[in-house]
Each structure stands twice: as C-alpha cells, then as structure tokens.
Amino acid sequence: MRLYLTALNPTDAVLDGFLPAAASLGLSATVLTDRPAEWPTDVPVTRCAVRDATAVVAAAASTRPVALLSNSDHLQEATAIAARRLGLPGKDPEAARLCKDKAAARRAIAAAGLDLVRTVTIDPHAAPEVPSGMFPAVVKPREGVASEDAYLVTEPAELVVRVAEIRSRRPEVALVVEEYLDGELRTFETLGDGTELADLGGWHTGLGPPPTFTEESLAWSPPDAQARAQLRERLDALGVGFGACHTEYVISAGRIRLIEVNYRLIGDRMDLILADLLGVPLFEYVIRLHLGEPLAALGLPDTVDRYARVEYVCADRSGRLVAAPGRLDTVHGDVRLGCHPLREVGRTAEHTGTNRDYLAVLHGIGPDERTVRRSLAALRGDLQWTIVE
Template sequence: MRLYLTALNPTDAVLEGVLPAAAALGLSATVLTDRPAEWPSDVPVVRCAVRDPSAVVAATAPTRPVALLSNSDHLQEVTAIAARKLGLPGKDPDAARLCKDKAAARRAIAAAGLDLVRTVTIDPGVAPEVPVGMFPAVVKPREGVASEDAYLVADHRELVARVTEIRGRRPDVALVVEEYLAGELRTFETLGDGTTLASLGGWRTNLGPPPTFTEQSLDWSPPAEPVSTRLRARLDALGVGFGACHTEYVISDGRVRLIEVNYRLIGDRMDLILAELLGVPLFEHVIRLHLGEPLAALSLPTAVDRYAQVEYVCADTSGRLVTAPGRLDTVHGDVRLGCRPLRAVGRVAEHTGTNRDYLAVLHAIGPDHATVRHSLAAFRSDLQWTIVE
C-alpha cells in the first residue's frame, strides 16, 4: 500500500514526522515534488509539477494510492483537488482555498456574522489606497506563509515603503492590508475527520519587537472551552474539518479575533514537539485520517498533565554561523529538554527580523510551569551560537 505526499522543499515535519509515521503504519511512501534534487537520497521522490492537480493525479498512476496528503501551506488546495479526483479522503478544496487566501477568509468569516476585520487587497503593480482610519495596520502577502513579509505599519507613508520593499523581492505577489488586531497571540491546534473536530490544545506565542512578527517563544496554553467553541464556529465558516489545522488568534476586549488559519500542522518543529507533549503518534493520526479512519478510532488525550515551553534562538546580525551546538536531548530532573539546529554551521545569511533568522529551537517538557522555565533557562545558558559578520 502506497501513500503519496506532495511537497516542495524538504522539511523536518516530513522527514522526521510523516515518513517515519507512514513506515510505522506499514505503508510505502513516495514524495511528489518539483524540487527532487533538494531531497535526501534515501527518500523515494518523483518529480512532479505539484501545483497542478492533474499532474499530481498522473504521478500516482503507476500505483493506486491509499492516501494522498500534504503538509505544505502552498499545496493544500491542489492536493485536495487531486485526492477528490482519485476518490480518496481529503480536505474540501474550497476550504483549502479560503484558508490560503487571507482576504477571502476574512470575507467568509464576516459573511457568517462572526467577525469583521477591515481588509484591503492590493493587486500587483497597483498603488496602495487604504483609509486613514485603518491604521495601525498589517501588510502581508494575500497568500503568504506565517510571518514572512508581514509588517506593522503606522501610516500611509510606512505602508508605501513596505509595499515597495516587498515588491522588490516579489513583484507579482498580491498583498492585503488589515487593521491591526491587538492582543496576546495564541494558537488552536485541531484534528478532524470531516464530521467531528477535536481540539489538541494550543500555545501562547511571544513575539519579537515590531514591525515584524517573529515568534520567539511559545508556552503551552490550551484555550478555555468558551474560546474553543467560538474558534470552532470560525473554522466551520471556512469549511475546515478534515485532517490537521493550525489557527492563530487573539482575544481583544473579550472577543476572539482570528489572525489566520493554516490548514496543516503547526510548523517550525512545533508539530514534533506537540506530538512529544501529548504523548501520541500525531503524524500517524494525520495519516490514518487520510486513510479514511474516523476520529473516534484515534487515541487522543482528554487532558494533558504536562507543561511545555519552546524558545527559538534567533540571529541578531548578518553573517556566517561559525559555532553552534548540534542536536541535543537530555533530562534535567523531571524535565525533558531538546535542542534542534535550524541553520547549518558555515551558512551565511542576512539578518531579516523574521523566522528566517532562526538558528535553533529549544524545548522543555515537564510537570509544571516553574520547573520547565527554570530547566530551560539553565539549558540555554550552557549553549552558544557565534556569528561572524
């Protein structure tokens, strides 16, 4: 039985999550990608125009697949269309499109009477025109990923400067300008089988200084039931309900305000950390849903009696990374600690103020907040990263 996975560049989620999970389930796995040269030689890869649903369907022709899925933000809609053509369980293509298109998602939420966020779309080559009353605002790609090219702007002058900057790198990208939603950034992680949606919990996210929105650390903080209910209503309005989904939101003046919905697992190694925290084979669960199994067949925790904290080590300057710790796993009392490199020693990179500056991710899982924080601080103090300009 063969599983197909659509992907672009290799990621830890695929290499350390999805592929080992497929093997554990007794499935052969093949990666369909338009970048085969970037993948490790031991990964079965087939070259494919993965942004074309017909090409994805054709690539599976040699072997009738039992499942087709993706963990890429960019490929959810294409993969959903291809899965439907193949008669396989999958996400609703319209829901995948809505989640990717931030302006369309805002319209769907507003049409459901759940929330209205003032939003203006700026097409490529068009000068930005935004009402003065919308500032401060956030400008970002309409179909962007995470915090890449997302900036806080105080007025029209700053907006024009940021639009010009982004277009200098990506001239063909459509942008959105949204009113800034103040509040503590949080996440909501879910799994669904198309009928039932389960909450896995969530994180409280600490951001770096504006104008960018770089995640610097996350603390385990599942939403209270009333908040979870309101978030589910917003996901319902988008048609979200199958497989994994990562939702970002704030609570402002008692209101749940959606930031964005990423119709896949949480990223930047948080998916692997979440699996460890929950003590469940999370990636196997995702695959089993795509095999058509019901959510009730999965072993999901009803409560988590552990606490977790995650910290990203960020470069504060441009240059070459010359020294850094490697992959580490250790135990300090009742706390499990880990370090995973995100940038290779010897690599030269520009400082961007975004998650492209990540050097490593550290995490700690233990019995309570205070114990975990103390252990992670001690762990980090013994590690060193050196960049030479």
C-alpha cells in the same frame, strides 16, 4: 500500499514526521515535489508540478494510492482536488482555498456574522490605497505563510515603503492590508475526520519587537471552553474539519479574532514537540485520517497533565555562523529538554527580523511551568552561538 505526500522543499515535518510515520503504518511513501534535487537521496521522490492538481493525479494514479496528503500551505488546495479526483479521503478544496487566501477568509468570516476585519487587497503593480482610518495596519502577502513579509505599518508613507520592499523580492505577489488586531497571540490545534473535530490544545506565542512578527517563544496554553466554542464557529465558517489545522488568533474584549488559519500541522518543529507533549503518534494519526479512519479510532488524550515551553534562538545580526551546539536531547530532573539546530554551521545569512533568522529551537516538557522554565533557562545558559560579520 502507497502513500503520496506533496511537498516543495524538504521539511522536518516530512523527514522526521510523516515518512517515519508511514513506515510505522506499513505504508510505502513517495514524495511528489517540483524540487527533487533538494531532497535527501534516501527519500523516494518523484518530480511533479505539485501546484497543478491534474499533474498530481497523473503522478499518483498508476499505483492506486491509499492516501494523498500535504503539509504545505501552498499545496493544500491542489492536493485536496487531486485526492477528490482519485476517490481518496481529503480536505474540501474550497476550505483549503479559503484558508490560503487571507482576503477570502476574512470575507467568509464576515459573511457568517462572526467578525469583520477591515481588509484591502493590493494587486501586483497597483499602488497601495488604504483609508487613513485603518492604521495601524498589517501588510502581508494575500497567500503568504507564517510571518514572512508581514509588517506592522503605522501610516500611509510607511505602507508605501513596505510594499516596495516586498515587491523587490516578490513582484508578482498580491498583498493584503488589514487592521492591526491587538492582543496576545495564541494558537489552536485541531484534528478532524470531516464529521468530528478534536481539540488538541494550543500555545501562547511570544513575539519579537515590531515591525515584524517573529515568533520567539511558545508556551502551552490551551484555550478555555468559551474560546474553543468561538474558534470552532470560525473554522466551521471556513469549512475546516478534515485532517490537521493550525489556527492563530487573539482575544479582544472577550471576542476571538482570527489572525490566520493554516490548514496543516503547526510548523517550525512545533508539530514534533506537540506529539511528544501529547504522548501520541501525531503524524500517524494524520495519515490514518487520510486513510479514512474515524477520529474516534485515534487514541487522543482527554487532558494533558504536563507543561511545555519552546524558545527559538534568533540571529541578531547578519553574518556567518561559525560555532553552534549540535542536536541535544537530555533530561534535567523531571524535565525533558531538547535543542535542534535550524541553521548549519558555516552558512552566511542576512538578518531579516523574521523566522528566517532562527538558529535553533529549544524545548522543555515537564510537570509545571516553573520547573520547565528553570530547566530551559539552565540549558540555554550553557549553549552558545557565534556569528562573524
């Protein structure tokens, strides 16, 4: 039985998550990618124009696959269309499109009467024209991912500068300018089978200084019942309900305001940490949903009686990383600790103020917040990263 995963560049989610999970389920897995040379030689890959649903169908159809899925923001719609054409369980292509297109997602939420966020789309090569009353605002790619090329701007002149900066790297990208939604950034993680939706919990995200939105830490903080109800309403308006979904939001005056919805697992190794925290084979569960199993067949916990905290070590300057800790898994009292490198020693990189500056991810899982924070601080104090400009 063969499983196909569509992907672009190699990610920890695929290499350390989905491929081992497929093997545990007795499935043969093949990665469909348009970048086969970037993948490790021991990973079965097939070259495919993965942004094209017709090409994905052609690559997979001859082997009669049992499942087709993706964990890439960029490939959800094409993969959903291909799965539907192959008669396989999958996401609703329209929901995948709405989640990817930030302007369309805003319109769908507003049409459902749930929230109105002032948003202006700037087409490629067009001058940014935004009402002065919208500032402060956030400019970002209309179909971007995470915090890449997302900036806080406080007035029109600053917006012009940021638009030019983004276009110097990505001239053909459409942008959106949205009113800035003030509040503490939080996440909501879900799994669904197309009929039922399970709440896995969520995180409280600590951000670095503006104008960028770099995630520097995440602390386990599941939403309360009122917040969950509002979040589900918004996901329903987008048609989200199958497989994994990662939602970012703030709470303002008791009201949920979505930042964005990423129709896949949470990233930057948080998916692997979440699986450890929940004590479940999360990647196997996602695959099983794509095999057509109902949510009720999965052994999801009713409650989580542990606490977790994650911290990203970020470069504070441009230069070459000349010394860094290796991978580490250890125990400090009742806390399981880990350090996973995200940049290899010897690599030279520019300082960007975004998640491209990540050097490593540290995490701790233990009985309570105080214990985990203390153990994680002790671990971080013993580790050192050296960058030479």
